[in-house]
Amino acid sequence: MKDWVAAHRGKATIAGAVLIVCVFGSIGLLRNAVAEHPLAWVAKPPVLVKYDRAVRPSPDALQTVTLEDAAGMAFDAGALFVDARTAEEYAAGHIQGAVNLPTNHYDDELPAVAARLEGMTLIVYCDGGACEASLQVARRLLKSGYAPVVVFTGGWPEWQGAGYPTEAGGTPSP
Amino acid sequence: MFRTISNPWISLASRLILAAVFIYASIDKIAHPDLFAEVVHNYRILPIATENLFAMALPWIELGTGVLLLLGLLTRSAALLSAFMLIVFIAAIGAGLWRGIDITCGCFTVSSEGRQLGWLTLLEDVALLLPSFQLLLTAHPGISLDRRYLPASPLSAEPR
Numbered sequence: 001m002k003d004w005v006a007a008h009r010g011k012a013t014i015a016g017a018v019l020i021v022c023v024f025g026s027i028g029l030l031r032n033a034v035a036e037h038p039l040a041w042v043a044k045p046p047v048l049v050k051y052d053r054a055v056r057p058s059p060d061a062l063q064t065v066t067l068e069d070a071a072g073m074a075f076d077a078g079a080l081f082v083d084a085r086t087a088e089e090y091a092a093g094h095i096q097g098a099v100n101l102p103t104n105h106y107d108d109e110l111p112a113v114a115a116r117l118e119g120m121t122l123i124v125y126c127d128g129g130a131c132e133a134s135l136q137v138a139r140r141l142l143k144s145g146y147a148p149v150v151v152f153t154g155g156w157p158e159w160q161g162a163g164y165p166t167e168a169g170g171t172p173s174p
Numbered sequence: 175m176f177r178t179i180s181n182p183w184i185s186l187a188s189r190l191i192l193a194a195v196f197i198y199a200s201i202d203k204i205a206h207p208d209l210f211a212e213v214v215h216n217y218r219i220l221p222i223a224t225e226n227l228f229a230m231a232l233p234w235i236e237l238g239t240g241v242l243l244l245l246g247l248l249t250r251s252a253a254l255l256s257a258f259m260l261i262v263f264i265a266a267i268g269a270g271l272w273r274g275i276d277i278t279c280g281c282f283t284v285s286s287e288g289r290q291l292g293w294l295t296l297l298e299d300v301a302l303l304l305p306s307f308q309l310l311l312t313a314h315p316g317i318s319l320d321r322r323y324l325p326a327s328p329l330s331a332e333p334r
Contacts, residue, residue, distance in 0.1 A: 016251025017258070024238030025231035032207065032230045039211055043226040104209060104284065136212055 046135050051150045062138050063150045070123055070152040071164055080120040082141070084133035085156070087170070094156070095125065096165040103133040106140050117141070121148050128155030180312040188305030189243045189318070192256050195302060196240030202283045203233035213280030217266055235259070243309075246318020253309035260306060264299045267291055 032038045044060070051063040065073070073079040074095075081098035083090050090100040099113045101124075122141055126133040134151045141149045152159075160166060178184075203210040211229035214220065220228055236259065242252040263281070270277060270291045278284075279295050 013250045013254050016248045017255040020238055020242065020248065020251060020255055021231075021235055024234045027238075028231040028234035029227070031204075031234065035207070037208065039207055039226045039230060041226060042223045043211065043215070045222050103212070104278075132212075132216065 046132075046139075048151070048153075051148075053148075062135060062142075063148070064153050065123065065150045067152070067154045067158045067162060070125075070154070070159070071162070073121060073123060074164070076121070078119075078121055080116060080122055081152075082117075082122050082124045082137060083156075084124055084126045084137040085131075089127075089156075091168065091170045093160070093166055093168045095159050096167045098125075101137055101141075103136045103140075106137060110144065117146055121150065122146055123150055123152050125152040125155040125159070128153065128157040131155065179308050182317075185309060185312060186317060188253075188308045189246060189249065191305050192253075192302065192309075193240045193244035196236045196243070196256065196259075199282050200233040200237035200240065203229075203280075204237065206284050207233075209284035210280065213278065213284055216275075216277040216280075217270060218275070219266055219269060246320050247323075249309060249318060249320050253306050257303060257306035257310060260299050260303050264296060264303075267296045267299065271296065 047058075047061040048064050049057060049061045051065045051069065057063050070081075074081070074097075081095045083094045083098040083100045084103050085094075085100075086102050087100060087105075090098075090102075094100070099116055101109050101113060122138075124134040124138040124141065126137075134153070134155065138149045138151050207229055210233065211226050214225045214229045215222070235255070239252050239255050239259070242248050243256065267279070271293065275291070277291055279291050281295060
């Protein structure tokens with residue numbers, strides 16, 4: 001063993017690196033196996049289905065609404081917009097009446113807005129296009145027990161482009 | 175030139191710098207695996223099915239590499255692994271900048287308050303390659319467990 005190692009310095013170094021990856025990588029996987037909220041071993045892409053009030057969604061699907069649906073729901077007193085973008089983007093301009101719940105500050109920010117979310121149809125949005133903050137926040141809201149939660153995939157650019165009511169500033173209007 | 179960078183104190187400094195960076199970088203990711211999985215997803219480089227496995231394993235490999243460098247155990251292997259990880263990070267950040275995606279780095283914190291991806295993050299990783307290569311190319315690991323327990327092993331950075 002010692003002689004082999006001495007004769008194959010490069011290979012031995014690589015073997016050592018592979019060993020480190022295997023040992024500590026395995027610790028990471030084991031840590032997940034015993035975690036309170038483990039990640040799925042195989043990540044799945046989000047399943048998006050069109051929102052239909054009459055249909056109960058499957059547990060791992062997210063429901064989406066179009067600009068027209070979102071605008072229609074906005075006049076419904078039972079709906080509330082949730083802005084999943086950062087606090088800076090929210091302050092620069094957001095859908096009128098929306099509350100801010102940035103994806104990576106979900107746990108810190110939820111208590112401040114929890115009372116307003118209760119019993120409402122929550123319409124989550126972000127920057128439209130490929131942004132996924134809305135999907136991530138919608139998934140967490142569902143996990144926290146809120147329902148119904150829908151995602152407005154067109155998001156801020158579509159809403160603003162359509163000329164629907166917006167407002168700026170750090171605190172939501174009541 | 176080779177003599178100069180073989181100085182044991184430089185090797186010790188290289189190890190401590192890399193150890194500090196890798197250990198510090200692993201802590202927040204280990205504490206929030208779900209958020210780190212989202213960061214990995216936002217880079218859009220790995221196949222979706224492998225993203226979670228990567229997010230589970232990488233922070234612990236970073237931690238392990240950092241601890242081994244701190245102790246000076248399997249120094250050459252840990253240095254090789256650190257260089258490999260840095261090159262992977264540079265490629266990932268470079269690809270992100272090239273495509274112009276607007277995401278947080280996820281380098282040291284998984285919070286959205288963390289830095290956006292930028293040229294500075296890329297330069298930092300390039301700069302960290304210097305101590306990695308110094309350890310790989312030179313002989314003397316400085317004060318280390320390799321010197322105590324594996325003095326003749328090629329896995330340590332001892333001179334032949």
